[in-house]
Amino acid sequence: METFQDVLFKLKKYWSDRGCIIQEPYDVEVGAGTMAPETFLRVLGPKPYRVAYVQPSRRPADGRYGENPNRLYKHMQLQVILKPSPADVIDQYLGSLEAIGIDLRKHDIKFEEDNWEAPTLGAWGVGWQVMLDGLEITQFTYFQQCGGIDLDLIPAELTYGLERLTAFLQVRDSVYDIEWAPLATYGDVRLADELQNSVYNFELADVATLWSLFELHEKECQRLLALYPDYADKHRFPVLPAYEHVLKCSHLFNLLDSRGAISVTERVAVIGRVRKLALGAAACWVDQQSPVQAAVEVAQ
Amino acid sequence: MSVPFLREIGTEEIPDWMIEPALASLSSLFGGLLAAERLAAGAIRTDGTPRRLVLRTVDLAERQADAEELVSGPPVSAAYKDGQPTGAALGFARKMGVDVAALERHDTPRGEYVAYRRKIAGRTAREILAEALPDLILKIQWPKTMVWGAKGGPRFIRPIRWLVALAGAEVVPFEIAGVHSGAVSVGHRQLGAAHVPVTIEDFDRQLYENGVIVSAAVRRIKIGAKIDALLMGRGLRIREDAALLETLAYITERPSPVLGSFDREYLSLPAEVLVTVMRHHQKYFSVEDAEGVLASHFVAVMNTSSDPEGLVRQGNERVLRARFNDARFFWTVDLKKTLADRVADLAHVTFQTKLGSYLAKTKRVQKLARKLAKLAKTDPAPVERAALLAKCDLTTDMVKELTELQGVMGGLYAREQGEPEEVWRAIYEHYKPASMEDAIPATLTGRLLSLADKLDTLQGCFEIGLVPTGSKDPLALRRAAQGVVKILVEGGLSLPLSKLAAGDQPLAEFLLDRVRYYFKDIRGFRYDEVNAVLAAGHDDLPDVESRLAAIQAVRPTENFEPLAASFKRIKNILRQAAGQAEPPAPQGQGQVQVQLLEAGPETELFQAFEKLRRRVKRSRAKKQYREALEAIASIRPQVDLFFDKVLVNAPDPDVRRNRLTLLDQLLSESSAIADFSEIVATEASASAGAEKTEPQP
Numbered sequence: 001m002e003t004f005q006d007v008l009f010k011l012k013k014y015w016s017d018r019g020c021i022i023q024e025p026y027d028v029e030v031g032a033g034t035m036a037p038e039t040f041l042r043v044l045g046p047k048p049y050r051v052a053y054v055q056p057s058r059r060p061a062d063g064r065y066g067e068n069p070n071r072l073y074k075h076m077q078l079q080v081i082l083k084p085s086p087a088d089v090i091d092q093y094l095g096s097l098e099a100i101g102i103d104l105r106k107h108d109i110k111f112e113e114d115n116w117e118a119p120t121l122g123a124w125g126v127g128w129q130v131m132l133d134g135l136e137i138t139q140f141t142y143f144q145q146c147g148g149i150d151l152d153l154i155p156a157e158l159t160y161g162l163e164r165l166t167a168f169l170q171v172r173d174s175v176y177d178i179e180w181a182p183l184a185t186y187g188d189v190r191l192a193d194e195l196q197n198s199v200y201n202f203e204l205a206d207v208a209t210l211w212s213l214f215e216l217h218e219k220e221c222q223r224l225l226a227l228y229p230d231y232a233d234k235h236r237f238p239v240l241p242a243y244e245h246v247l248k249c250s251h252l253f254n255l256l257d258s259r260g261a262i263s264v265t266e267r268v269a270v271i272g273r274v275r276k277l278a279l280g281a282a283a284c285w286v287d288q289q290s291p292v293q294a295a296v297e298v299a300q
Numbered sequence: 301m302s303v304p305f306l307r308e309i310g311t312e313e314i315p316d317w318m319i320e321p322a323l324a325s326l327s328s329l330f331g332g333l334l335a336a337e338r339l340a341a342g343a344i345r346t347d348g349t350p351r352r353l354v355l356r357t358v359d360l361a362e363r364q365a366d367a368e369e370l371v372s373g374p375p376v377s378a379a380y381k382d383g384q385p386t387g388a389a390l391g392f393a394r395k396m397g398v399d400v401a402a403l404e405r406h407d408t409p410r411g412e413y414v415a416y417r418r419k420i421a422g423r424t425a426r427e428i429l430a431e432a433l434p435d436l437i438l439k440i441q442w443p444k445t446m447v448w449g450a451k452g453g454p455r456f457i458r459p460i461r462w463l464v465a466l467a468g469a470e471v472v473p474f475e476i477a478g479v480h481s482g483a484v485s486v487g488h489r490q491l492g493a494a495h496v497p498v499t500i501e502d503f504d505r506q507l508y509e510n511g512v513i514v515s516a517a518v519r520r521i522k523i524g525a526k527i528d529a530l531l532m533g534r535g536l537r538i539r540e541d542a543a544l545l546e547t548l549a550y551i552t553e554r555p556s557p558v559l560g561s562f563d564r565e566y567l568s569l570p571a572e573v574l575v576t577v578m579r580h581h582q583k584y585f586s587v588e589d590a591e592g593v594l595a596s597h598f599v600a601v602m603n604t605s606s607d608p609e610g611l612v613r614q615g616n617e618r619v620l621r622a623r624f625n626d627a628r629f630f631w632t633v634d635l636k637k638t639l640a641d642r643v644a645d646l647a648h649v650t651f652q653t654k655l656g657s658y659l660a661k662t663k664r665v666q667k668l669a670r671k672l673a674k675l676a677k678t679d680p681a682p683v684e685r686a687a688l689l690a691k692c693d694l695t696t697d698m699v700k701e702l703t704e705l706q707g708v709m710g711g712l713y714a715r716e717q718g719e720p721e722e723v724w725r726a727i728y729e730h731y732k733p734a735s736m737e738d739a740i741p742a743t744l745t746g747r748l749l750s751l752a753d754k755l756d757t758l759q760g761c762f763e764i765g766l767v768p769t770g771s772k773d774p775l776a777l778r779r780a781a782q783g784v785v786k787i788l789v790e791g792g793l794s795l796p797l798s799k800l801a802a803g804d805q806p807l808a809e810f811l812l813d814r815v816r817y818y819f820k821d822i823r824g825f826r827y828d829e830v831n832a833v834l835a836a837g838h839d840d841l842p843d844v845e846s847r848l849a850a851i852q853a854v855r856p857t858e859n860f861e862p863l864a865a866s867f868k869r870i871k872n873i874l875r876q877a878a879g880q881a882e883p884p885a886p887q888g889q890g891q892v893q894v895q896l897l898e899a900g901p902e903t904e905l906f907q908a909f910e911k912l913r914r915r916v917k918r919s920r921a922k923k924q925y926r927e928a929l930e931a932i933a934s935i936r937p938q939v940d941l942f943f944d945k946v947l948v949n950a951p952d953p954d955v956r957r958n959r960l961t962l963l964d965q966l967l968s969e970s971s972a973i974a975d976f977s978e979i980v981a982t983e984a985s986a987s988a989g990a991e992k993t994e995p996q997p
Contacts (some may be wrong), residue, residue: 056752085448110552113313115444128313133616136618154451171618
């Protein structure tokens, strides 16, 4: 039987064989693999890029104290970006399922319309949820816009739900029962994480503290982004650290939301604040990557 | 010579609901192209699967008919002098590349001109199609398109991956986004080859052998037939669901149903929840026994030919089990907090940014519901209670997960929590009617709640300027207004429409527009009847319905249309008279002075009118409009005679005014039911209704 980690190894190997850089998880909290700079920033601009990485993704409101067999505060996504998308991208994707031992002639695969939109990131795309015997296993998206910017090269984004996929392969009804490694279940590895974070997110997180953290990160990000226009040595400019503050804000927003601390009127406004930061960081990144800036860099 | 033509656009999976409209758009674009290019062809036929849009025609002319074009040259007066061609004529002939003798003359509104009849040789269909198809394909109308190459590249619903274009045995060569047309199709993702050479003759067979049923009609039939076979002898049947069948026919290239089952213990959950999970989340048909009771089975439709090891069935069963477990968890957890305790939480649920939270909406709806209950002369307490709780299910986990169940869940939770039936049923049904086909809520309380909810949305949105325009109606205000009209009419609620619009003129007109639509398009009344009845008042919709029914019943009788024509004439006379120096008394106000009546037709009309007047009044008061109309119609002989023999515009101003008053009374008595001047004569009686002009004194 394929363990959870076997599935990861095989998928990474598969995409590595197809020219992807295998990145490691990003080390700032994100709600989805899309938010890691390897996707959010790299899809911008005209440079081709191929990358695959596992991204632990945190959704505070989805936590269930480890009691629900299918819902997790933090789940693992395998995120694959193929920029530009190759003409046989779906065949390549289906090949990855074969690579982890799914005999597609014995199963039912459907591509059901599912367009993706992330207002906080100014990003959207069109695509599908991929259904395997009635189970959604992958989100497949052709990005169209990111950070409010039309993309130069349209990437395909494949987001595998690794727990679901492994539960499917191992025929388990609960994610906590899947084998992560021989003799170790997913529950052994992660249950405490789920329980404790649920307690924190729903019960103990201090709302005032979260708000002030949000504001601190927002301020720092704004301060940095305001420096960019006059910053002389553009290629040295810390766009990536500025973006990390955007991610912090986004995660704090999610925490506040799961605490029920954001009122109706605030909600739209707070999403707008995060979005503004994300758009600002994206614009700096694009400018920093532009041929003009690259030429300056070479000249120096 | 003519050839068959086939064109297949191969794509990645197109959303099921967009395929039929796209095929229609494709077909009309192609038809337009053939017409514009003068290419004769047989009928256009389209087929589609999620991965292909196929268009075929037969008897496509191999080349355009030759055509002629008349090119105009100089005027004849300038082209010939003394019968000899001038420089102008010679120059024109030279420009046309012909001898001057080949020119002809033609008449135009500006005079006689020299012209040359130029022959245009028809181009081949292949040539024309090769040139036009790329643009034509990219012009197909989609709700949303994407780019799949680089910025600025072609837009389509999903990436185009292959193109087949054949005129007879020959490829029609063209290219879109790097994909070249050819004679090679692609099979089913799992069941077929990646390269399937096709000809027009064996296209369907080749694809069938490669796992694809090209025709949606055939896929639909196969799904139905195979489901029947699966359930045969088990005493089970699926709950018919035409929309789901349509989705499944267009989400598959090779559909096959499988019968799955679930643990009977889940049947303890509300059937509404189970069915919604199966239908909306898993696209399964639910299954019931002969008595119509939900059974612990479902039918899933695969996009493959078989499930030999039962893996697909087991997979679907596992998914459904997880979903039902979730639902059971939500049901248990949600019941721990009563709806009443959730009211405050509605402050965190946005209704509309400018209109505030659902808590704010709840308060408004409560107030409105009380007002409506008072107008309907019923106890406001139950509907106020229902209004207070109606939106609380938006804070439950079940509705957050299964949004389709809003309202229904609220009702079910209210029932579990011991709310009286009048209250929980009203909550359960308060989104009804969801469409024009859907029934209205069954109880008065439910109707009032549904009205209050919809009217609040309408009033609020109109207040902040969110008015639907053209096809844009993101908040489904038309549906809400349509629901209001349907409830008022079919619920027999005589609540004044003007009060429901709360003095908002655009909203009042918007509602009236829906009233017209409802009676005309849904109920099938004739447009002129609707206009006539609404012109006589549209505040009380059940009354409008009664009046319409009366008109419809009386219309075929012999006196009705001619009388309607006479009334139209009376109206014109009165309108003309109103503009004169001594207008008659305002509508319906004057008194006929008997001593001024002329003996004969005028007196006869007056007497007949006096006689039927009371009858009409009595019938109207009892809303017996048919009787009232029949009574009015019976006066036709006297009216006809009056117009035949009596000059309304008598020289004596007193006599004239008295006649006008008589006509005015006659008109106003009937106009309370319908404005007859709006009735358009049907052909048979058209001549009888021909207008005569009244001579001026």
